[in-house]
Amino acid sequence: MTSPSSSLPRPGGGVGVIADGGGAPVALLEAGESRRVAPPPSRITAPPPPGRGREANAIVDRLRAAILPTAFALALLLAWQALVVIFQYPKVVLPAPSDIWHALVANFGTICQQAVPTTRDTLAGFLLATVLGVGIASLLCFSRLLRDMVYPLVILLQLVPKIAWTPLFIVWAGIGSPARLTIATFIAFFPIFISMMAGLEATDSSLVRLSRSLTATTWRTFWLVRLPASMPYLFSGLKIGVTLAVIGVIVAEFISSSEGLGYLILKSSALLQTDLILAAIVALCLLGVGFYGIVHAGERAIQRWQGE
Amino acid sequence: MISAVIDRLASVETVSMAKDAGDYVVAERVRKIFNPGGRHEVEAVAPTSFTVKSGEFVSLLGPSGCGKSTLLMMVAGLDRPSEGTVAVAGRPMIAPRAENGIMFQDPTLLPWKSALENVLFPYRAMNKPVAPHIDRAKALLDEVGLAGFHNHKPRQLSGGMRQRVAICRALVFEPDLLLMDEPFSALDAITRDEMNLALMKIWEEHHRTALFVTHSIREAVYLSDRVLVMSQRPGRVIADVKIPFARPRGLEIEESAAFNEICGYLRSKIQHRPV
Ligand SMILES: Nc1ncnc2c1ncn2[C@@H]1O[C@H](COP(=O)(O)OP(=O)(O)O)[C@@H](O)[C@H]1O
Ligand SMILES: [Mg+2]
Numbered sequence: 001m002t003s004p005s006s007s008l009p010r011p012g013g014g015v016g017v018i019a020d021g022g023g024a025p026v027a028l029l030e031a032g033e034s035r036r037v038a039p040p041p042s043r044i045t046a047p048p049p050p051g052r053g054r055e056a057n058a059i060v061d062r063l064r065a066a067i068l069p070t071a072f073a074l075a076l077l078l079a080w081q082a083l084v085v086i087f088q089y090p091k092v093v094l095p096a097p098s099d100i101w102h103a104l105v106a107n108f109g110t111i112c113q114q115a116v117p118t119t120r121d122t123l124a125g126f127l128l129a130t131v132l133g134v135g136i137a138s139l140l141c142f143s144r145l146l147r148d149m150v151y152p153l154v155i156l157l158q159l160v161p162k163i164a165w166t167p168l169f170i171v172w173a174g175i176g177s178p179a180r181l182t183i184a185t186f187i188a189f190f191p192i193f194i195s196m197m198a199g200l201e202a203t204d205s206s207l208v209r210l211s212r213s214l215t216a217t218t219w220r221t222f223w224l225v226r227l228p229a230s231m232p233y234l235f236s237g238l239k240i241g242v243t244l245a246v247i248g249v250i251v252a253e254f255i256s257s258s259e260g261l262g263y264l265i266l267k268s269s270a271l272l273q274t275d276l277i278l279a280a281i282v283a284l285c286l287l288g289v290g291f292y293g294i295v296h297a298g299e300r301a302i303q304r305w306q307g308e
Numbered sequence: 309m310i311s312a313v314i315d316r317l318a319s320v321e322t323v324s325m326a327k328d329a330g331d332y333v334v335a336e337r338v339r340k341i342f343n344p345g346g347r348h349e350v351e352a353v354a355p356t357s358f359t360v361k362s363g364e365f366v367s368l369l370g371p372s373g374c375g376k377s378t379l380l381m382m383v384a385g386l387d388r389p390s391e392g393t394v395a396v397a398g399r400p401m402i403a404p405r406a407e408n409g410i411m412f413q414d415p416t417l418l419p420w421k422s423a424l425e426n427v428l429f430p431y432r433a434m435n436k437p438v439a440p441h442i443d444r445a446k447a448l449l450d451e452v453g454l455a456g457f458h459n460h461k462p463r464q465l466s467g468g469m470r471q472r473v474a475i476c477r478a479l480v481f482e483p484d485l486l487l488m489d490e491p492f493s494a495l496d497a498i499t500r501d502e503m504n505l506a507l508m509k510i511w512e513e514h515h516r517t518a519l520f521v522t523h524s525i526r527e528a529v530y531l532s533d534r535v536l537v538m539s540q541r542p543g544r545v546i547a548d549v550k551i552p553f554a555r556p557r558g559l560e561i562e563e564s565a566a567f568n569e570i571c572g573y574l575r576s577k578i579q580h581r582p583v
Contacts, residue, residue, distance in 0.1 A: 206416045215406045216433035306420045
């Protein structure tokens with residue numbers, strides 16, 4: 001015998017009694033069970049305000065989101081311009097927005113030329129940091145031993161202000177583009193690695209178990225479940241990483257370089273060309289927006305690819 | 309009658325061998341202790357034995373925390389017993405086996421994939437081509453009433469619909485053994501009845517061997533050919549009850565006196581924790 005077996009009470013004598021005695025508790029038990037109900041995932045939307053369609057509402061919302069910050073920025077620029085005109089600040093101390101615009105137009109060629117190495121080093125450093133961050137995090141995901149060995153050290157290293165290493169990298173890699181790229185990589189690596197790691201470790205364990213039950217290999221489970229599940233984490237890390245990469249490159253250009261927007265800013269400050277400094281910063285702002293846009297586009301592309 | 313007794317006697321004598329040609333799942337004195345020797349040592353399953361015959365629908369019924377999931381995970385090869393053995397189709401379960409279809413309490417769908425892609429997931433997991441099976445996956449989804457929802461993402465589906473997708477995913481590669489761990493316990497009572505009907509219909513058509521874990525007496529009786537009652541933790545099988553209703557079964561059998569009688573009997577077998 002493998003299991004204690006018992007036959008049912010024979011229908012007949014006991015039926016009425018058992019049915020009567022059993023009916024009510026069954027109902028009670030079932031009611032108790034059905035109380036563990038998950039609420040249906042329907043979203044309750046607020047009714048549209050009277051007199052306005054939902055669609056018109058959405059357009060107004062979008063316009064609002066675009067117009068409000070633009071109007072505020074314009075107001076700030078106007079106030080700045082007015083301040084300079086009224087108090088007659090010297091251009092060296094505080095150039096007006098119009099002066100910055102003129103500097104931007106007059107030095108457009110130089111600014112573009114100097115933006116090239118900055119962009120190149122930033123993107124190369126960021127790319128390298130992404131490859132390293134994703135690669136090492138994935139590697140650690142495959143080996144518990146390696147993870148327990150490496151991860152705490154990386155977290156510890158992350159606590160050191162990375163910018164402080166810059167002069168050391170310049171000593172090691174010279175004053176050329178490789179040093180700047182290395183610094184950008186080093187700074188951008190940490191948020192990318194740590195968020196990728198968090199994403200891989202936060203993967204729903206029941207999905208992993210399901211995959212395992214279907215005899216998927218560790219690699220297959222990684223590719224089909226862990227990697228896609230960690231993408232939202234990765235991209236939040238990439239967004240931080242790309243801004244840090246720019247900072248790294250600019251700081252390196254400050255310290256020792258003969259090209260790049262950081263170099264242009266430093267040189268302009270030596271020549272007291274404050275308007276050119278600000279023009280270069282405007283260019284940096286635009287670059288930053290561009291980098292962020294690239295990461296965002298990458299995120300959308302991955303989402304679309306994952307969905308199909 | 310006599311032959312049945314002889315049958316049983318015979319099986320007692322040959323307990324360590326495959327007992328019956330029809331026995332598909334054979335669990336022998338399986339025991340599970342979590343964190344053995346540690347501070348948090350828990351005996352989840354006490355040494356217990358049971359069998360499931362080929363083509364049979366068997367439920368494991370027991371109070372919460374009695375070790376049902378643990379026992380099922382050992383049958384699935386996702387967890388190793390501390391003692392004893394589990395064999396499926398004559399082979400010891402030492403790793404998951406490709407012919408098992410599994411359903412968990414949660415639908416466990418990939419949130420970024422469509423319903424159809426989720427149903428096809430087993431082929432991707434096994435690294436097999438997907439294209440030849442798309443039609444079958446679509447037909448299964450249609451069969452469980454998800455005809456217009458092939459390309460919907462899980463978040464666009466209700467709880468019941470998601471669990472239907474999970475049923476299709478468990479059946480798409482024609483597994484010979486279906487393992488289900490309280491698949492409907494997170495659903496409301498009405499959806500649960502619907503799901504039981506859907507499962508019954510699809511099981512009667514595809515006719516696989518099934519091991520179904522539940523803590524609902526009525527669900528167990530409605531679905532099963534046989535109900536195994538488990539004791540409080542550490543869980544072991546303490547009763548093995550045949551459910552005699554003919555198939556196909558409609559929900560109306562739940563109103564019958566015999567149904568309630570069986571439920572009452574099973575309830576008397578379940579040990580409740582003293583308050
Ligand atoms: N991985 C684990 N580690 C330690 N204890 C566990 C683990 N899994 C389950 N248990 C314990 O084993 C017992 C049985 O759990 P489970 O099989 O999930 O019960 P059921 O499915 O019947 O509700 C519970 O007391 C639970 O706390
Ligand atoms: Mg359970």
